Amino acid sequence: MTKSEMIAARRPAYMSDLAEGTDRFFESRRETCPWCASTKPFKVVLRTSDVIQHKPGKFVLESCTDCGHVFQNPRLNTEGLEFYYRDFYDGLGAEDMNSTLQFNRSGHEGRARMVLASAGTPKQWLDVGTGHGHFPHDAKRVLPDTEFDGLDMTDGVLLAQQEGRIRKSYHGNFVELAEEISGQYDVISMYHYLEHTLDPGKEIAAAHTALPEGGYLSIELPDPESAWSRLLGRWWTPWLQPQHLHMMPIANLRARLTELGFTVVAEQRAEPHIATDAVNAALLLVNAATIAGENLAWRPAPPSRFRRALRKTAFVASLPLVVAALLVDRVIAPIGRKRGMSNTYRVLARRTS
Structure with missing residues (x-):
């Protein structure tokens, strides 16, 4: 079809x-x-x-x-x-989503190296919100002796197992499964997961239930305190409305982890930055200006041939803008990521009580 x-x-x-x-x-x-x-x-x-x-x-x-x-x-x-x-x-x-995620290899490997530096080589790792399993697949290059399993509410996790990106799949709700998997994993990760959940506090508490004492919880989130969020407004991709229900400042996450019995052992604010803020905003703007020419299932009818042609022409004409935005990202990233412009942060916490 x-x-x-x-x-x-x-x-x-x-x-x-x-x-x-x-x-x-x-x-x-x-x-x-x-x-x-x-x-x-x-x-x-x-x-x-x-x-x-x-x-x-x-x-x-x-x-x-x-x-x-x-x-x-x-x-x-x-x-x-x-x-x-x-x-x-x-x-x-x-x-489109698979294409986007499979090209974030350096970010995926960076997550694994952060855990390796503080926790050594884990034996069993559960990636919560794993989607199609691209992170575990890439992390294997850094941690070849670690067994990765994945959990997700979408059917993508089943595909991840079929494709060999994870060893075992859990298809369901993490909070409901936490007791069942308690004590099985040295590390539980939640990468760009908590912002999608109805109650992030319950998810963190479930991780405390599932981890043994001494186990690690690794979290990556979009940073709502990033200067890019104010500069770009609604065109800042990490706002991702309407999917992102919660955006947590790092201090809030740190305090909640401590309250629940974790000790934060490592934080990264500059390293996880993905240098695509300006170029993504440019693409979103061009897309919004020409969306009438896109065939969308949630519109009553497909666009006319003229509108489709106009959209293609506009995208070609916008290439100089997109290239300029890409250059802005590349020029600003080395300095900006250390001066409040990183769009992502990571926290690694150890369950100590």
């Missing part, structure tokens, strides 16, 4: 989902911080649409004026999460 045929096959279901509008995809607005329970008024950080898939809907990120936690408010409900995740990592979006 061609992609156009796949889109046509999915269109009736999307039209049915959107017939009643998007308000039903959201919970009620909350008045307490989901991280520290503060009742002080929140500050609006971002108002945006879906600038990646361009599915209908408006989304708001707010920050707690007490602890700085950034969260989606109102938050998507279960039905909304299913709607906006559909065809992003799997289905129509599977090929």
Whole structure:
């Protein structure tokens, strides 16, 4: 089946989902911080649409004026999460997502080296939110004697096992499986996972349950304190609305880990930076300006031949802008990543109680 045929096959279901509008995809607005329970008024950080898939809907990120936690408010409900995740990592979006993740080899190996430097060579490692298993596959180059398993709620984890990127797959909810797998792993990793979850605190507590004393929890997250987030606004890719429900300042994560019985043994703020902020913003802008020419399953009909041609022409014409943005990323990264412009941070914590 061609992609156009796949889109046509999915269109009736999307039209049915959107017939009643998007308000039903959201919970009620909350008045307490989901991280520290503060009742002080929140500050609006971002108002945006879906600038990646361009599915209908408006989304708001707010920050707690007490602890700085950034969260989606109102938050998507279960039905909304299913709607906006559909065809992003799997289905129509599977090929593009795989292409993106498989080219982050240096970042994947950097995660493994961070653990190796502080914890030695683990025997058993569980990667939570592993997706299609690209991180474990690349980490094997650094840790050839470590056995990697993966957990995810999507079918990608099953494919990861079939492709040999992980030894064993868990298809389900980590919080619900934590007791079952307790004591089996030296390391549990959560790379770009917590920001997608309904309750990050419960996920960290589940990791404490699953790890033996002396075991390690490795976390990587987009950094909401990055200067790029303010410079680029809604075009900063790590905001990733509507999928990112929570964005945690590193101090908040450090404090919560300590409260739960972990000791932070290593942090990285400059090293995990992915130098693509400007170029991704440029691509998002061009895409948004020409999206009328894209065939999308959540629109009533495919675009006309003229609109498709116009979109292709606009992308060609925008190449100088994209190249310039790429150069900006490359020039700024060596200095900027150490001066508040890193877009990602990593934390490694040891369970000590």
